[in-house]
Structures are given as structure tokens and as C-alpha cells.
Amino acid sequence: MSSSTGRVVLADALDPLVLALDVGSTASRGDVYDAAGRPVEGGRQKVAHQFRTAADGTSEIDPDQVVDEIARVVTDLTARLPEGRVAGVALDTFASSLVGVGADGRAVTPCYTYADSRCGPQVTALRRELDEARVQQRTGCRLHSSYLPARLRWLRETDPDRFAAARRWTSLGEYVWLRLLGTTAAGTSTAAWTGLLDRRTGRWDPEMLDVAGVGPDQLSEVRDPDHPLSDVDPEVGRRWPALAGARWFAPIADGFASNLGAGADDETTAALAAATSGAVRVLVPDVPEHLPPGLWCYRVDSRRSLLGGALNDVGRVITWLQGTVQLGEEDPDRLMAAAPDPATPLVLPYLSGERSTGWAASARAVLSGVSTATDGPALFRGAMEGVALSYGRIADQLRAAGGEPQRIVASGRVAQELPGWLQVVADVLGAPVEPVTIKRATLHGTALHALEVLAPEIARAPVETAPTLHPVPAHREHYRRRAAEYDQLYRAVIAQDAPA
Template sequence: MVGNGRRVALTEAVDPLVLALDVGSTASRGDVYDATGRPVEGGRRKVAHAFRGSSDGASEIDPDQVTDELAGLITQLAAAPLRGRIGGVALDTFASSLVGVGADGGAVTPCYTYADSRCAAQVRALRAELDEADVQQRTGCRLHGSYLPARLRWLRETAPDRFAAVRRWVSLGEYAYLRLLGTTAAGTATAAWTGLLDRRTGRWDPGMLAVAGIEADQLSQVRDPDDPLTAVDADVARRWPALAGARWFAPIADGFASNLGTGAADGTTAAVAAATSGAIRVLVPDIPERIPPGLWCYRVDARRSLLGGALNDVGRVVSWLQDTVALGDAELDRLMTADPDPATPMVLPYLSGKRSTGWAADARAVIAGVSPATSGELLFRGAMEGVALAFARIADQLQTTAASPQRIVASGRVTQELPSWLQILADVLDAPVDPVTVKRTTLRGTAVHALEVLAPDVTRAPVDTGPTLEPVSARLDHYRLRAQRYDDLYRAVIAADPPG
């Protein structure tokens, strides 16, 4: 079968089709996929947007703006020739979003994103009050600013009137569905990323709700992918006739979609995602009994969990470097593939706080080992080595679990725009890395999660990959020493409190 990097003509597409939507950090996107997971000709649309940030750690976006973006994408993609062929609509969004909804069903807060770090004081308070190791084992999440217990407490303490005006708390995807469909639900993966879900039962955790100061009836029903929404407003079919009879799948988090989209659909393959943020994830069966302190474990449905760790800053580091150190593509390729230089500065690449493995919500970037001879090129190299070393810390903890992936695939904007960096990643991980060449793997994975229900017996097209990046054995000792120096610097300057 032809790989899914090529578009298939509508006349050759295998039904049922899925209209997939993705809300990322930089844009909302949409596309149409056939039952094999191949994009259909005439699809793919994009509307750019950006988070609003400020020096106090704010990171927000207007939820109504995003809802309008999604409505426009649906209108463009749900064309008349597709009528009767679209079996489902699926949506993923960046994880750990939060919107407060008022009595009239409209937003009374902005959408707070995972990168909003203003609740650092509440994280510290929760760590003093709770047994964090117990919280992590119960919910799969650490106490951190990217999860909702601390964010909800921050809102309750700093904006009590706004907090009191909220009748319902939802993710960005749930809000968009509420406005577009007249009904909503939280996909299990979305619920798991809140830090409020009991990963063993799949229900909202009473203890964490009490900590956050909210009630279960202020949250949406949690639904696995095999329980899509059907009771949507009748106006939906009138507005988009091509979607009449389609099933709407509850919004999921982008991490789950990313794994499915890269083909990392079981425990044999680990997926490295390197976009605005980054992660290493392994989709494992059942519910793991214990989780290492530096990782998270999200229940995604009744039979699978996503185990791994995340970084706030990967593409952000690249963008900052490109704005700060102007280098051409040829210079970057030479720089990323060159032998390591001992004079390279050590960089802890935390521009907007830190998640795995130390969970220091208010961490900031550190550059050490700078001398008068340090060039812009060495600074760029040091920062990208720092990103790879941050990934390696997650990989080290994954090796202590029952997950035993035999393959690493890498995808995301950074792997597309700076592919030569993958050589550094392979050297630091001391493992081969297969670059996924298909663009928008998260969008594809969103379609695949719906196709698992709509077309379980259809074979998916293989995921296209480029040449494998093999680690250079002569660099192993160098990067082992760099990893030790990274750890020493981290312990010296970053306030981290692993549970247990």
C-alpha cells in the first residue's frame, strides 16, 4: 500500500472518510482522511494564530476566536461531493487548556494554555499540602502549573469574582463543540491531561476536585473514543449538509493523536515529538501499576495509557535562537552535524518553565560556560544539545518501566525545519532515530483515533520515514560527560522537588 504522505484522489479514497481538526500552538488546521489514513486531495486548510504572552508568565488565547477558526475550516472542508461519505468528525487540541463558561454558555475567561506559569505559587502550596507521590500514582500527573488543580486554585485566589461567574470548566476543544454542536464531552485523553482524572477508574478524582475548589458537575462527561457524540443540534446538519449522519468524536489531547499519527500505536515504538513543545511518549496496554517520579501516565481509553514526559520548550528554543543568532540553512546543517566541541556552552533550555523530569514550574533558561571566545554558533549548538539532553532525561526514566520500545520515531515542526538536529538527538540518546517525513502527523492521528472505531478492519497506510539517523559511537563518551554536567548544573540552579 502507498504510504500516507501522498494524497489520494477522492475517486480512489476508501470510505468512511474522517474530517479531522487540530488546534495547535501556532494554528488551527483541518484535513480529510480516508479509511486507510491517507489525506484526500483537496483537503488541508490552516488558520494561523498565536498565544498571548506577557512577562508575568501569562499564556492565553481567545476561545471564541479558535471556535470561529474551526467553523471556517469545517465549512471549507465539508464540501458537497463528500456528502454521505464522511463517517466522523474528530478534533484534537493542545493539552491542558482551560476555559470558564458562564450561565449563558459563553466564555467568561480566556483560554489558559499549558504554558501559562502564573500559578507557580499555588504549585508550591499544593506540594506542601499533599503527598505528591500519591497524587501522581492516582492521577498520572505531578503537581505542576501545566495541570488544572494549581491553575484553578490560582484563579480562585487571584480572580474570585471571575471564578464565581463560571458555571462550567471545559477544555478548548470542549468549548468549541459546545458552541458549534450545542453539546460537548471530554475525550478520556483530554480529561487525563487535566490532573483531575483518576487514571485507574477513568472518573473525576474527588480529592483533586476538592483541592481545585470545584464540583464534578462543573465538568464534562468523560468519553472513550468508542462513545462518540450523536445528539448534536439539528442546525449542524443544516449548516454542513455533508456532515449529516457523521459521528462527532469527543476532543482528545494532541499527544495521543501524535503517537497514532506517527505509527507509534503500541509499546514497540517510542515517539519523539518536537514542535513548539516536545515529548517522548509510548502507548502502553492497560494501566501501569507504578509510574517513575519524572514521568506522567495518561489514560487514553479503557485499554491503553500514554506513558512519557514532556518539555515546554523545543520549537520555542529554535525560534528564540533564530531571532538571536542569525544563521543560514547551510551553516545550521554544518553546525548540527559537526563533531561536538568541548567549548560549547551548557544550556538548560527552559524558556517557559519545566515539566519532565524535575517539574520546576517557574524554571528559566540557564547558559553556563560562556567565555570571550564563545561564538553565536556555539551558543546555538549548546542550546540544541540542551534540548536533546532534556529529552534524554525522559528516555532514561522510561527505561526503568515495563515499556520496552525497540524503535524511536521523530516528528514535528523542528524535525521538518531543522532535520540535521536529529543527529544530535541520536548521539545523545545513543539510539537510532527514524524521522517521520509525513507532515501534520497529529492531524493524521486524530483521524486514526476515529477510524479505530469507524473502520477497525481497514489496514492503515504505512507511515513514511526518511533515512535512519545512527548514533556515532565515537561521541558516546562526550555526551555521557555532558549529561553529567547538565545534571550537576540542573541540581545547582533549578528548584525541583521529585515526589517520594
């Protein structure tokens, strides 16, 4: 039986239960799911946070603050649960994070996030030293400020004392487990997102470790989801009795979890994620032989890879717009639902650098076509059209890499709060888009990855979706021209900073 909130009541939940945890850009969250992947009544906890940012590209968060947040979420969730029903605890975090850990097991650095772009000069240096095309084919990652080779080199060169104080290097999720469980490991997807993993072997890449200045003994063991952690401190079961005997899974990257949670769990379905950052991703079998230059490919386990491209700025663009331009009485969704207007400014929405498809780490936003007649609503529309066009550039390379998925599903806060914008995305892509309506698709996916191991024989509840948004034929030519104008502006202003 389900409650009025759409959750299954605890008495009717199918065992085993999973406690899922998520550390995102704006909050730490947790929820409890049953074996069918349904949220259980009485779950869902959230502790808000924010990155510390600065004009020089700084993007950090205190890792011990996040440890405390996750501990609080676990305490609140388990207080309502009986002993013996929770079989697993799973964690995802925003990808490409880095924490230096000292000899005492405590952080000696802040957590550097995927959006920290201060290592731009080191990216440039690495591109002179290495054959970037070969690096991408081997690791699945370009040389970019989002990945760890350049970030570790930047820290070594700019703060050698802090670099030397670190005895090991972890992702944020690994650090959270180390502090709470006394042991840790890197989920395969977490390791892949570093830019230090050989995507074909699933082992740390010697060349990339060498250029980063770290050894394999300073990094965690890499584990597929079917190898949960062992040697968890017995004190954990005493602290949280409801979790006594539960299996703890190595942290995974939020992108992997998001695909699973949105129902994009094979090559027939592409997942379009739109939250603080964004991406278009397809979960494909095995390891693709060759990658297009604009995309990444992350190994997520021994049998699957995640192929796609990412945007630093999606919800971040909305936040910036709302704090910077005056919308008056205009409703943002109504602005996006209006018919396209050729007078709308053209915007390259790179507030914190570009990832896919050009990989210009130092790129910044560009506004074109602004006049004295341009008002706040027009800037809002132009910026969010620019975000949609950025998704279109990723989709074009995905089509070149592997054809057309049968479905495109869209999840995330921006997709749910701005359905008018999602129609623009469908128009830009020239393909139907199916909105996912479940809340917290990433948390849902984090639970599902554990349930693949804990309860493989139990059927999962279907992912709820809204009516499909189809491209409007009358808008097709407008967005084709807009995409060509975007490309021309990009080549004139941004491409000079992008890698060859």
C-alpha cells in the same frame, strides 16, 4: 490512485472518510482522510494564530477566536466534499487547556494554555498540603503549573469574580464543540491531561476536585473514543451538508493523536515529538501499576495508557534563538550536523518552566560556559544540544519504567526541519531514531483514532519514514560527559525549585 502531492484522489478514496481537526500552538488545521488513513486530495486547511504571552508567565489565547478558526476550516474543507461520504469528525487540541464558561454557554475567561506558569505559588502550596507521590500514582500527573488543580486555585485566589462567573470548566476542544454543536464531552485523554482524573477508574478524582475548588457537575462527561457525541444540534447538518449524519468524537489530546499518527500505537514503539513543545511517549496496555517520579501516565481509553514525559520548549527555543542571537550566514541545520565541540555552551533550555523530569514549574533557562569567544552559532548549538539532553533525561526514566522499545520514531516540525539536530538526539539517546516524513502526524492520528471506531476492519496505509539515524560511536563519550554536566548544573541551579 494518488496525486502528484502524495494524496489519494477523492474518486479513489476508501469510504468512510474522516474530517480531522487540530488546534496547535501556532495554528488551527484540518484535513480529510480516507478509511486507510490517507490524506485526500483537495484537503488541508490552516489558520495561523499565536498565544498571548508575557514575562509573568502568561500564556493565553482567545477561545472564541479558535471557534471561528475551526468553523472556517470545516467550511473550507466540506465545500469540496459530496454528501454522504464523511462518517466522522474528530478534533484534537494542545493539552492541559482551560476555559471558564458562563451560564449563557460563552467563555468568561481566556483559554489558559499548558505553558501558563502564573500558578507557581499555588503549586508550591499544594505540594505542602498533599502527598505528591500519591497524587501522581493516582492521577498520573505531578503537581505542576501545566495541570488544572493549581491553575483553578490560582484563578479562584487572584480573580474570584471571574472564577465565580464560570458555571462550568472545559478544555479548549470541549468549548469549541459546545459552541459549534450545542453539546460536548471530554475525551478520556483530554480529561487525563487535566490532573483531575483518576487514571485507574477513568472518573474525576474527588480529592483533586476539592483542592481545585470545583465540583464534578462543573466538568464534562468523560468519554472513550468509542462513544461519540450524541444530541448534536440538527442545525450542524444544515450548516455543513457534507457532514449530515457524521459522528462527532469527543476532543482528544494532541499527544495521544501524535503517537497514533507517527505509528507508535503499541508498547514496541516510542514516539519522540518535536514541535513547539515536545515529548517522548509510549502507548502501553492497561494501567501501569507504578510510575517513576519524573514521568506522567495518561489514561486514553479503557484499555490503554500513554506513558512518557514532556518538554515545554523545543520549537519555542528555536524561535527565541532566531529572534535573539545573530547567526549570520550560518545554516541552523549545518550547525547541528557538525561534530560536537567541548567549547559549546551548556544550556538548560527552560524558557517557560520545566515539566519532565524535574517538574520545576518556575525554572528558567540557564547558560553556562559563555565567554567573549562565544558567538551566536555556538549559542544555537548549545541550546539545541540542551533540548536533546532534556529528551535524554526522559528516555532514561522510560527505560527504568518498562525497558527498551524496539523502535523510536520522531515526528514534528523541528524533527523534519532540522535533521542534523535529530542526529544529535540519536547520539544523546544512544539509540537509532527513525524520522517520520508524513506531514501533520498529529492530524493523521486524530483521523486514525476515529477510524478505529468507524472502520476497524480496513488496513491502514503504512507511515512513511526516512532512513534511520544511528548513533555515532565516536560521539558517545562526549554526550555522556555532557549529560553528567547537565545534571550537575541542574542540581546546582534548578533542583532547589523542583519538588522533593
